[in-house]
Amino acid sequence: MSHLSVPPMSASPSSGCRLSKDHLIVAVPVAVVAAVGGFLVSQYLNRRSCKKGQVNASVCKDSPKVVHSFDMEDIGTKAVYCRCWKSKKFPLCDGAHTKHNEETGDNVGPLIIKKKNA
Numbered sequence: 176m177s178h179l180s181v182p183p184m185s186a187s188p189s190s191g192c193r194l195s196k197d198h199l200i201v202a203v204p205v206a207v208v209a210a211v212g213g214f215l216v217s218q219y220l221n222r223r224s225c226k227k228g229q230v231n232a233s234v235c236k237d238s239p240k241v242v243h244s245f246d247m248e249d250i251g252t253k254a255v256y257c258r259c260w261k262s263k264k265f266p267l268c269d270g271a272h273t274k275h276n277e278e279t280g281d282n283v284g285p286l287i288i289k290k291k292n293a
């Protein structure tokens with residue numbers, strides 16, 4: 176048989192949960208720093224990556240749909256269009272797919288439209 180010594184409990188239910196002014200002086204700044212830090216980390220992580228499933232990270236993000244249209248007569252003999260969504264000249268390819276493929280192991284490339292003898 177063991178003999179454990181249990182300290183007497185107070186009859187007042189609130190007496191065990193009281194925070195002193197000294198506790199609040201430490202706890203409030205820690206809570207504020209934790210909340211601000213958590214917010215900043217979540218913002219950073221959201222900016223680093225697209226929402227799950229999105230392929231467009233930067234092109235016309237204020238538009239509900241990215242659409243470009245060209246007349247065949249205006250294309251000339253050859254046009255190279257981006258399909259990786261990384262081009263700074265979107266919708267035209269600027270070669271950014273090469274870096275994307277190297278970094279990710281992907282195999283994306285442009286759409287090339289040309290006249291038969293070009």
Ligand code: FES
Nearest residue numbers: 257258259268271
């Ligand atoms: S830059 Fe996107 S396909 Fe070339």
